[in-house]
Amino acid sequence: MVDYETFELGDVQLSTGQTLRDAKLAYKTYGELNADKSNAIVYPTWYSGQHHDNEWLIGQGMALDPSKYFIIVPNMFGNGLSSSPSNTPPPHNSPRFPNVTFQDNVAQQHRLVTEHLGIEKLALVTGWSMGAGQTYQWAVSYPDMVERILPFCGSSKTSEHNIVFLEGVRHAIMTDAAWQEGLYDEQPVKGLRAVGRVYAGWGFSQAFYWQQLYKQDPLDYASLEDFLVGFWEGFFLNKDANNLLAMAWTWQNGDIGQTPGFDGNHEGALASIKAKAFVMPAEKDLYFPPEDEEYAVSHMTNAELRVIPGVWGHFAGGGANPVDIQFIDEALKELLAS
Template sequence: MVDNGSVGIVETKHWRFAEPPNTLELRSGAMIGPVDVAYETYGELSPERDNAVLICHALSGDAHVAGRHGPDERKGGWWDVMVGPGKGIDTDRYFVICSNCIGGCKGSTGPSSTNPKTGRPYALDFPMVTIQDMVRVQHALVTEHLGLERLLCVTGGSMGGMQVLQWAIDYPEMVVSAVPIASCARLSAQGIAFDEVGRQAIYSDPSWNDGDYYGGEPPKRGLAVARMIGHITYLSDSSMRAKFGRNLQDREEVGYDFGPPDFQVESYLRYKGGSFVERFDANSYLYITKAMDYFDLRADYGSLINAFRNVQSRFLVVSYSGDWLFPTYQSKELVRALQANGVVTTFCELESEYGHDAFLLQDEQLSQAIREFLRHTHNVVRRTDPSEE
């Protein structure tokens, strides 16, 4: 049973590296190993090995970008609108890869994984990871396990876009093109603030127990509140007005009580918070938000222009007009610093009533922009590839 325009039934694969006596050294200086990486691939690698597209996921994402894990899976992968036969990232043309980030809870090593030193889950003994560490693990997967020397494109939105930037900086010779979407060179004070309040909600849940809750009741209520906060920041005032307005939830008038939700928007948030805790680990939420907060290309390289000094990729930078969490001015900062280094950069601010999450929605504007950028980039690669001359 294959959906129309879908990659069909897919499965998550697993790879382990940094096995003892080897370890992976993280940016903080901590050593970790073994490291498991959960990943999916779609499409076929071309004989020229020049059509690999790496997708980096956002805070709550995973390796499951497209298709379904089985005929009964209700929702497809998190970017199924973009990835598939004939779609923006066309799996008839490109070999698509995505892996769950280190620190996550969807198959890659994270705080819920077993600490080999104790035989128990790491919990807060898991070392802090950074965007650079996430990219380092992806690099190991792509080169050591998949045997690729070049990536036609690295793309992703939000935290995924941060990884795109780090890829182009750390592995300039590997990244032919880069498409950071709704992203930034460093999280704003407001972004850090929202992350911190989400973490405080988790810390405040007595079930959190300083991170040591595996085997017991997880801090569901704290994580649900964190997710609700996040959700508001991913939407926009106008999209919430259009979607919910002040419509009441299954009632003719307000209830004058603290029972069932009065308004649809309350019901929606409660549902989103409640369903998230069934699929996400609270400690991973803490680690990944910290990784986002710590990301700061200016601080790391002295200036953003300096950060991009060795970049060899072509860039398509995309922002959304309705995104107030990663506003367009942050994407423009990227564009200016890239252009200051002579990097071929296309910038595209897409008009949208939606907020930060707009890139996850069906949007022909974005699909078309990426489709054309990839096709053009692929053509350039094929024209300049020595093996084709």
């Protein structure tokens, strides 16, 4: 049973010079829009995530409370619900799916918010990982519309170190003979399992493994191998390989400096952000380290760095650890109250 809505976009001209034909943006809303349309929040999805994967941060008594706010979760292109390699008809299906940037994603989300939902101001944009990249993009593309941002465990420009990590993800898929240059009839299962193994060394920190936290609540795996198979391989086995590759391209090419008008000037794009910002990296995130976001904050005019403490690394923003959830939620409450 489908629990989301679809906004028909028509043919979309992309920043890459390609066209996304008969494009579709899947989204879900939580709560009600108030009379003056001032309570809207946009909360984009992340790499391979779908709207339901964001719901851990939405709830009664939380910052993103549907009784107070109208929360819009747009599904990123390539995630299997919005237009993706797996659901686009020929000839633009599978490996022929066009390259889509963060700017393209946010431009179409803007159409959803303004044209379809009739909203002209956003109280907040927030998101984890690639959702953080979209958060930054919203603030640069539409500076007069976005009042507050809280990007967590993500960046405004994908670092070279992060690009290298994603090369491991991509080649884990592409070196599986079953991938067949993206023209497979069945998923390249060995490649998807290998993606899980690649991710396992990056998603959590060295200290997380040293303390064997995978054996404790809320994960409760019996051994390291149990964790690698049950959590990581299991996580990617229900994904589509071409979708993962499409989203990896989007991630690798993330850069707010490529927004029209900035000519590649990343620092200039950061300085253009008008929204009040809490920027929240995780203390031991291996591919979005706090020093990267400290640099970003130094070029923003109304931003504060809030480092998420602890050893959960990138997955401090993944909604599994109650301590991290509380830290992020309290920061969101403070920002929304400001």
